[in-house]
Amino acid sequence: MPTEEDWHDLCALNDIDEEEPHFVNAGGRELMVVRVGDEVSVFTDSCPHIGASMVGAVVEDGHVECPLHGACFDARSGEVSDGPTDQNLQCHPSRLDGERVYVRLESAGS
Numbered sequence: 001m002p003t004e005e006d007w008h009d010l011c012a013l014n015d016i017d018e019e020e021p022h023f024v025n026a027g028g029r030e031l032m033v034v035r036v037g038d039e040v041s042v043f044t045d046s047c048p049h050i051g052a053s054m055v056g057a058v059v060e061d062g063h064v065e066c067p068l069h070g071a072c073f074d075a076r077s078g079e080v081s082d083g084p085t086d087q088n089l090q091c092h093p094s095r096l097d098g099e100r101v102y103v104r105l106e107s108a109g110s
């Protein structure tokens with residue numbers, strides 16, 4: 001069962017631009033936080049194409065696009081929709097508590 005310790009306070013909702021992801025480190029992980037309206041999704045900052053960082057990605061029409069070779073992923077689920085990979089972004093459970101965004105991370109190594 002998850003415990004309170006598994007949840008990490010990432011950032012404020014207003015820290016996240018709706019047109020580009022917010023990048024943050026939590027629990028030793030590099031994470032990408034994507035906002036669509038008042039919905040937030042948290043992914044590992046690693047494009048499944050070649051494992052590169054998604055820094056520089058843009059969010060448009062509910063999709064996030066990798067800056068390197070243009071892979072497109074659903075901004076909520078991380079499901080791939082276009083580009084040179086057939087793999088999805090790794091999505092982590094997240095929640096909003098007031099204005100704060102929290103993510104639940106599995107312990108390292110799992």
Ligand code: FES
Pocket residue numbers: 047048049050051052066067068069070071083084
């Ligand atoms: S590294 Fe993201 S599309 Fe190639």
